[in-house]
Amino acid sequence: MLDTLTARQLLDHLVAFPTVSSDTNLPLIYFVRDYFAQHGIDSLIIPNEGGTKAGLVAQVGPNVVGGVALSGHSDVVPVEGQDWSTDPWSVVEKEGRLYGRGTCDMKGFVALAMVALVKSKSMDLQRPIQFALSRDEEVGLLGAPDVAQGLLENFPKVASIIVGEPTEMQVVTGHKSCDDVQFHVRGHEVHSSRLHEGVSAVMCAARFVEWVRQQNIKIQAKTPSATAALFDPPFTTLHVGMINGGTAHNITAKDCYFSIDLRCVGDERTEDWIAKIQNQVDIIESEMQKVQPRAFFKMDVMCGPAVIPERDGQAEALARRLTGDNGSHTVAYGTDGGHFQKQGFSVVICGPGNIAQAHQPDEFIELSEFDAGAQMLERLLESLQTN
Numbered sequence: 001m002l003d004t005l006t007a008r009q010l011l012d013h014l015v016a017f018p019t020v021s022s023d024t025n026l027p028l029i030y031f032v033r034d035y036f037a038q039h040g041i042d043s044l045i046i047p048n049e050g051g052t053k054a055g056l057v058a059q060v061g062p063n064v065v066g067g068v069a070l071s072g073h074s075d076v077v078p079v080e081g082q083d084w085s086t087d088p089w090s091v092v093e094k095e096g097r098l099y100g101r102g103t104c105d106m107k108g109f110v111a112l113a114m115v116a117l118v119k120s121k122s123m124d125l126q127r128p129i130q131f132a133l134s135r136d137e138e139v140g141l142l143g144a145p146d147v148a149q150g151l152l153e154n155f156p157k158v159a160s161i162i163v164g165e166p167t168e169m170q171v172v173t174g175h176k177s178c179d180d181v182q183f184h185v186r187g188h189e190v191h192s193s194r195l196h197e198g199v200s201a202v203m204c205a206a207r208f209v210e211w212v213r214q215q216n217i218k219i220q221a222k223t224p225s226a227t228a229a230l231f232d233p234p235f236t237t238l239h240v241g242m243i244n245g246g247t248a249h250n251i252t253a254k255d256c257y258f259s260i261d262l263r264c265v266g267d268e269r270t271e272d273w274i275a276k277i278q279n280q281v282d283i284i285e286s287e288m289q290k291v292q293p294r295a296f297f298k299m300d301v302m303c304g305p306a307v308i309p310e311r312d313g314q315a316e317a318l319a320r321r322l323t324g325d326n327g328s329h330t331v332a333y334g335t336d337g338g339h340f341q342k343q344g345f346s347v348v349i350c351g352p353g354n355i356a357q358a359h360q361p362d363e364f365i366e367l368s369e370f371d372a373g374a375q376m377l378e379r380l381l382e383s384l385q386t387n
């Protein structure tokens with residue numbers, strides 16, 4: 001059977017796979033592979049270590065450098081605890097909007113990219129169009145390095161990558177890095193009346209959280225650099241959103257867990273902040289260990305690199321030609337783009353939908369945005385017919 005589906009029909013299929021990051025995305029990946037295969041497009045599946053999830057890369061067109069890759073992610077955030085007025089796993093159209101989990105972030109773009117690849121199969125492309133579909137984007141951009149590698153190892157290098165995250169078709173050239181830094185503080189349990197002999201993991205963590213608070217005050221008091229001024233807000237942020245520790249009011253807490261969401265503006269390096277944080281952790285840990293040598297303060301960094309605005313970036317120039325947007329934009333959310341840039345690709349973020357609808361109950365994409373995304377990819381295909 002060789003059914004060519006519309007973008008809207010493909011979106012129906014994609015949304016129906018409940019690819020929450022904690023669950024497998026393999027049924028969706030196999031669907032994409034099979035659909036491409038039916039249209040004569042070979043794709044490569046790149047499984048994760050446990051084989052429970054995968055990314056996928058594909059190419060249409062001649063085996064030459066200078067093409068364009070479209071990047072999307074297959075996973076979505078959970079719907080638990082959210083008040084949905086429609087079934088999140090089925091696309092519902094009303095009042096010019098398509099509702100459903102992932103319609104905006106970002107199965108809408110994935111559907112459009114699939115249409116573009118299939119369409120390009122019957123065109124005489126002079127440069128290739130490639131497709132990179134990642135896993136685990138929503139849980140720390142974990143799958144992006146694999147698909148970036150997958151593109152490099154299997155196909156000629158593209159001149160530009162368009163990451164189709166929702167920007168309302170604006171040309172976004174930068175975002176902060178976002179790092180989830182997780183901490184485990186191990187203290188020493190004694191009865192709280194013997195406080196001087198114990199180490200309270202909760203109180204040590206609290207001391208560190210207060211240090212974090214002071215960093216934010218210092219950061220915000222500074223005048224932003226020129227690059228930082230492109231961001232809103234124009235400064236790095238460190239946020240402790242969760243903390244969990246202790247067992248009773250009269251026992252010094254043995255364990256405390258918390259995490260920091262660190263978002264560095266373009267010219268501030270995550271590595272530098274991590275070093276600063278590590279230094280503060282070491283100071284507190286050495287004091288803990290004076291009381292109890294087995295106490296510790298450990299940190300684990302889940303890294304998501306920034307997209308740094310490129311000087312004369314090819315991807316940016318391409319996206320400006322395709323959309324006509326000449327403004328300069330940066331965003332405050334992370335994308336797979338940083339990993340592509342790290343591998344030496346020119347990257348731009350430009351896709352349909354508004355990020356305000358991402359991750360929300362009753363997530364939707366405006367039909368007008370969906371159409372605008374389709375038009376951009378139409379123009380892209382036209383441009384790939386020339387050298």
Ligand SMILES: [Zn+2]
Binds near residue numbers: 073105
């Ligand atoms: Zn996304």
